[in-house]
Amino acid sequence: MAVKKSELYSSIWASCHELRGGMDASQYKDYILTLLFIKYVSDKYHGRTGALIDIPEGASFQDMVGMKNQSDIGDRINKEVIVPLFKAMNLEGNIQLVDFNDDEKLGSGKEKVDRLTKLIAIFENPSLNFAGNRAEDDDILGDAYEYLMRHFATESGKSKGQFYTPAEVSRILASVIGIEHSTLNKISAYDPTCGSGSLLLKVAAKAPNPQNIALYGQEMDISTKTLAIMNMWLHGQPFGEIKGRNTLADPQFKDGPNALKRFDFVVANPPFSLKNWSSGLTPSSDYFHRFQEYGIPPEKNGDYAFLLHILASMKSTGKGAVILPHGVLFRGNAEAVIRKNLIQRKLIKGIIGLPANLFYGTGIPACIIVLDKEEAESREGIFMVDASKGFRKDGNKNRLREQDIHKIVDTFDEGDEVPKYAKLVPWAEIEQNEYNLNIPRYIDTQEEEDIQDLTAHLKGGIPIRDVEALKAYWEVYPGLQSDLFEPLREGYLKLRLQAGEIREAILQHPEFKAYEQSLYDIFEQFKAQNRERLRGIDGQTKPKDFIVDYAEDLLKTYTNRKLLDRYDIYQHLMDDWEERMKDDVYLLIEDGWVAQTQRILVKDKKGKEKDKGWTCELLPKSYIIQAYFQAEETALKAKEAQLDSLQAEIEALEEEHGGEEGLLVEALTDKGKLTKASISKRIKVAKKGEGPVIEEEALILMNQALKFFEQEGKLKKAIKEEEAALDLLAYNKYPQLSEEEVKHLVVEEKWLAGLAVDIQSEIDAISQRLSSRIKELAERYDQTLTEINTELKELEDRVEAHLKQMGLSW
Numbered sequence: 001m002a003v004k005k006s007e008l009y010s011s012i013w014a015s016c017h018e019l020r021g022g023m024d025a026s027q028y029k030d031y032i033l034t035l036l037f038i039k040y041v042s043d044k045y046h047g048r049t050g051a052l053i054d055i056p057e058g059a060s061f062q063d064m065v066g067m068k069n070q071s072d073i074g075d076r077i078n079k080e081v082i083v084p085l086f087k088a089m090n091l092e093g094n095i096q097l098v099d100f101n102d103d104e105k106l107g108s109g110k111e112k113v114d115r116l117t118k119l120i121a122i123f124e125n126p127s128l129n130f131a132g133n134r135a136e137d138d139d140i141l142g143d144a145y146e147y148l149m150r151h152f153a154t155e156s157g158k159s160k161g162q163f164y165t166p167a168e169v170s171r172i173l174a175s176v177i178g179i180e181h182s183t184l185n186k187i188s189a190y191d192p193t194c195g196s197g198s199l200l201l202k203v204a205a206k207a208p209n210p211q212n213i214a215l216y217g218q219e220m221d222i223s224t225k226t227l228a229i230m231n232m233w234l235h236g237q238p239f240g241e242i243k244g245r246n247t248l249a250d251p252q253f254k255d256g257p258n259a260l261k262r263f264d265f266v267v268a269n270p271p272f273s274l275k276n277w278s279s280g281l282t283p284s285s286d287y288f289h290r291f292q293e294y295g296i297p298p299e300k301n302g303d304y305a306f307l308l309h310i311l312a313s314m315k316s317t318g319k320g321a322v323i324l325p326h327g328v329l330f331r332g333n334a335e336a337v338i339r340k341n342l343i344q345r346k347l348i349k350g351i352i353g354l355p356a357n358l359f360y361g362t363g364i365p366a367c368i369i370v371l372d373k374e375e376a377e378s379r380e381g382i383f384m385v386d387a388s389k390g391f392r393k394d395g396n397k398n399r400l401r402e403q404d405i406h407k408i409v410d411t412f413d414e415g416d417e418v419p420k421y422a423k424l425v426p427w428a429e430i431e432q433n434e435y436n437l438n439i440p441r442y443i444d445t446q447e448e449e450d451i452q453d454l455t456a457h458l459k460g461g462i463p464i465r466d467v468e469a470l471k472a473y474w475e476v477y478p479g480l481q482s483d484l485f486e487p488l489r490e491g492y493l494k495l496r497l498q499a500g501e502i503r504e505a506i507l508q509h510p511e512f513k514a515y516e517q518s519l520y521d522i523f524e525q526f527k528a529q530n531r532e533r534l535r536g537i538d539g540q541t542k543p544k545d546f547i548v549d550y551a552e553d554l555l556k557t558y559t560n561r562k563l564l565d566r567y568d569i570y571q572h573l574m575d576d577w578e579e580r581m582k583d584d585v586y587l588l589i590e591d592g593w594v595a596q597t598q599r600i601l602v603k604d605k606k607g608k609e610k611d612k613g614w615t616c617e618l619l620p621k622s623y624i625i626q627a628y629f630q631a632e633e634t635a636l637k638a639k640e641a642q643l644d645s646l647q648a649e650i651e652a653l654e655e656e657h658g659g660e661e662g663l664l665v666e667a668l669t670d671k672g673k674l675t676k677a678s679i680s681k682r683i684k685v686a687k688k689g690e691g692p693v694i695e696e697e698a699l700i701l702m703n704q705a706l707k708f709f710e711q712e713g714k715l716k717k718a719i720k721e722e723e724a725a726l727d728l729l730a731y732n733k734y735p736q737l738s739e740e741e742v743k744h745l746v747v748e749e750k751w752l753a754g755l756a757v758d759i760q761s762e763i764d765a766i767s768q769r770l771s772s773r774i775k776e777l778a779e780r781y782d783q784t785l786t787e788i789n790t791e792l793k794e795l796e797d798r799v800e801a802h803l804k805q806m807g808l809s810w
Contacts, residue, residue: 042055196231576755599613
């Protein structure tokens with residue numbers, strides 16, 4: 001039975017987190033990711049002739065398994081696995097080896113033995129078997145790595161989370177540089193501040209042929225450089241060159257002593273506003289002439305130093321993208337000079353403003369500056385995108401959603417202007433603004449002010465201006481406007497119906513129904529086009545390619561559909577993919593179209609397993625019951641409704657007669673509840689003459705309550721028996737399901753039906769938005785000032801009359 005990937009990743013993280021103890025996450029990650037690396041290369045190459053790596057005898061992951069519970073486990077891992085393995089890979093001396101015998105970090109004695117033993121056990125999970133996985137479609141490894149890196153970055157704090165660029169941002173950079181459209185036979189890509197290498201690998205993944213790209217990266221921090229090298233191997237790029245040292249002071253990729261090596265594509269997420277950027281070099285006499293034509297960045301801010309290094313590392317047809325803080329767009333003095341020179345040379349193709357609090361280590365907003373040397377002279381301006389408002393909260397950070405990424409990339413690639421979002425800013429306009437590139441100067445994202453109409457407040461009526469502002473709706477429902485409004489006087493309209501009737505009037509309007517039907521037909525068409533794609537999932541399906549093709553078709557289907565945002569529709573599918581569908585697809589790839597049940601076994605504190613029932617991940621019990629046992633479920637629900645009603649009667653008795661002087665107060669438990677036992681005890685005591693006599697009315701109520709409790713007991717027993725019977729019916733149905741039945745239930749009832757509900761929610765929101773706005777306008781101007789004054793005068797007169805009756809004057 002396949003293991004759900006989402007559960008696999010979270011269980012790995014939970015296990016790692018539990019074993020971490022007091023170690024800092026930025027250190028602990030080195031142990032976890034090293035183990036993941038050793039597991040990967042062992043599965044991939046151990047015992048294979050002609051393999052890329054000849055795993056030394058005794059240096060595989062399985063050899064580490066044999067070291068579990070040994071008193072010298074840490075020393076043996078170091079000497080028998082780590083050193084020989086990395087030497088065989090020609091990495092010795094090029095990386096910082098993790099010390100698995102470090103008492104200070106891992107503890108000493110039995111504590112260290114137990115910790116390392118449990119760590120190794122985590123990676124023994126059968127689902128973490130990379131022997132048969134292709135690196136180019138290795139979702140198990142890639143997703144597990146991203147999951148772990150994101151969590152380590154989240155916990156590493158302000159100063160140590162910079163080794164990881166959020167995957168969502170990396171994907172944008174990899175897309176906007178246009179590498180996927182490259183026609184070059186051999187592509188080179190470079191990241192001068194590569195961190196763990198995730199950004200560089202996202203670029204490689206976007207290349208037309210990821211195996212036909214040469215990757216180059218430089219990282220000053222040696223432990224992070226080690227991480228990047230391992231990452232290259234883990235993602236099928238073992239020949240990627242990762243070097244160390246300070247990129248600005250000592251660039252490692254050169255063509256001769258005084259010339260930088262140049263690349264087709266360059267990307268970077270350098271440290272923001274680095275204060276000591278010039279340490280180790282003299283900018284005014286830079287050997288590589290990075291600042292000569294543009295200017296020297298300020299001594300205590302290295303943002304432009306990295307940008308200029310990137311520019312110098314690009315070929316004459318090169319393209320690049322760099323993440324920098326917003327300050328580079330508008331700061332003055334030396335940076336203003338550099339910015340002006342870049343603009344005048346037309347080297348900046350675009351700027352994308354990102355939301356704040358995306359990055360680990362800082363909460364400030366950043367932007368992506370896209371550089372392009374090719375066809376610079378023919379460029380008409382800078383294409384700006386303000387994507388600062390598109391994100392979702394994820395703990396204490398913000399994260400870009402799938403719809404945000406897609407919208408940014410689509411808009412940038414197409415170059416279409418979108419009000420309040422994207423604009424091509426001509427060079428002349430930038431010059432008029434003194435070469436200031438601050439995005440709000442060119443794109444106004446402020447919502448239009450909702451103006452209060454004084455004349456409408458004085459005389460009543462809804463301003464035509466406000467109704468015409470809803471023109472997007474009237475274009476779709478041209479007759480609805482006249483059916484909702486009638487003229488009142490020049491410039492003002494009157495609502496034809498009551499405010500509370502607006503929503504129903506819209507829902508029942510023929511034009512609304514017709515448009516809703518057209519949207520329904522569109523979805524039916526989408527289902528018909530994709531039904532075979534969904535039903536055709538098998539062992540050859542590549543999950544990443546599958547969801548891209550499926551989601552793109554949905555996006556295309558809802559393009560140019562009025563009143564609907566295609567990216568909102570797209571997000572529903574992508575959310576469903578992450579939450580449910582992805583796990584289903586992996587199960588189908590590994591197990592086929594078979595709905596397998598499995599027992600839920602839970603260990604108690606003594607280690608004894610207890611059976612907690614059963615489950616089916618691919619087809620939960622609810623789908624089987626809905627399809628085959630509706631009558632039984634209906635009967636069960638009827639009894640549950642009876643039970644709810646009966647318990648409400650009991651609660652009503654408690655509330656009405658259980659107060660301080662209530663007739664049933666002496667029959668309550670210590671917690672103030674009526675129970676069968678508490679009532680019986682009260683009656684029994686009274687019969688023995690050992691307590692107060694029960695009044696006749698109270699006795700009637702008690703007998704009534706006892707009758708309720710007797711009925712409740714019978715109902716609970718019947719419900720329990722019927723639940724067990726229904727559970728058994730469903731359980732026995734699974735082995736009888738044909739492949740065709742499984743396909744129907746999964747595709748139609750689970751996937752497509754769920755997506756239909758999500759899309760319907762977007763359609764329902766159309767009428768909700770329109771009716772809410774009309775109701776708001778109607779209520780705003782419902783009472784004129786004269787009517788308000790008249791009402792106020794009437795209230796004043798009534799108060800004055802009451803005061804006179806009391807002998808008081810106003």
